[in-house]
Amino acid sequence: MSTTAGWRFAFSRRWLGYLAFAIAFAIACAGLSAWQLARSKEAAAANALISANFYSHPAPLTSELPTLGSFKADQEWRRVTVTGTYERDREMLVRNRPFNGSPGFEVLTPLRTANGSLFLVDRGWVPTGNTTDAPDSVPSAPAGTVTVVARLKPSEPAIAGRSATGNQIGTIQLSVVQQHLGNVDLYTGAYGLLDSQKPSPATAPAPTVTDPPTQDEGLHWSYMIQWIIFALIGFFGLGYALRTEYRKLNEDDPEERARAAERARRRALKRTDADVEDDLLDATH
The missing domain is CATH 2.40.50 (OB fold (Dihydrolipoamide Acetyltransferase, E2P))
Known part of the structure; x- marks a missing residue:
């Protein structure tokens, strides 16, 4: 395996296709997010109209x-x-x-x-x-x-x-x-x-409405934010996959091997006593 693979693979047809898919997915998410925003504004306008009419x-x-x-x-x-x-x-x-x-x-x-x-x-x-x-x-x-x-x-x-x-x-x-x-x-x-x-009568049927109807704008804002997050997740996933393949293709490169060793060292520092005990128990079986 070449030690100078670098990032050339990222410009291959396969990865450019992945990028195009991520961009198309983000555009679709942006459109759906904008649609939810429009629905939120419509609900807010309808609620404002109800309040104005009721009073x-x-x-x-x-x-x-x-x-x-x-x-x-x-x-x-x-x-x-x-x-x-x-x-x-x-x-x-x-x-x-x-x-x-x-x-x-x-x-x-x-x-x-x-x-x-x-x-x-x-x-x-x-x-x-x-x-x-x-x-x-x-x-x-x-x-x-x-x-x-x-x-x-x-x-x-x-x-x-x-x-x-x-x-x-x-x-x-x-x-x-x-x-x-x-x-x-x-x-x-x-x-x-x-x-x-x-004039008001001495007795009357119970009024069916005394307060404005429940004015709920729904979860449109939440959905709008969710679609934005989905778009970002798409790019994050693409970046993660790209980095993973880079490390695999360049695992024999001295600089990448040094970075891999540093990552392993940091992971080891984060290990707890419980993790060590689990490894010892596994080794005895």
Whole structure:
């Protein structure tokens, strides 16, 4: 074996191929890291929007929803104010709505607005009663004119296999609610989660939402850093393999032999008494 092999082998086609692979791997890791950073920024922006909407100053319903079908995703949780009269005889219950771990129903009461259309208000939650098919009682909505502050929520999707009869519905799918009410002029873009109302009734269903939804940005920052580390590991592995082959090819070179002896000496200094005892025990068998 030549003692002057040096680093010439590192410029061989094989090692240049390894280098190209490491660079391609690092580029892929960088792209994935950037993607995780973008997702983190999107989550942060979504959380900021939720906070802004949840604590927003109430705006007139007609300014937020100029038409019955109006609604944009960035309007969710925004507070609106509307004055009208509850149509208590058209009240509905949404089945299978757990709250704090207990089964129950959400109470939906249409509010007749000044322009004659109906805006669906989710007044809150009531528990199941002695039978699971209905609550024992439902607090009545205020009679007469009432001013409501509500948070906008989009129409829910249909849930396969979930059905209901009478004054109950399986989900808050506003197009289905509209048919249930007799194809009235109903706001079908969004409904409202009750925040407050004047006058306030003596008793009311339990509010389903009092605090903003949990705002979790996820582990995107952690994943972003991990992809960077993976890229560095790729280059570290390449360097380690390169050094190992260099030492093997140049093991007869006097300078490399001196360096190898120095490395062995340092390893020996790091050996503990336990290591020595283990070697003695092995030698006796």
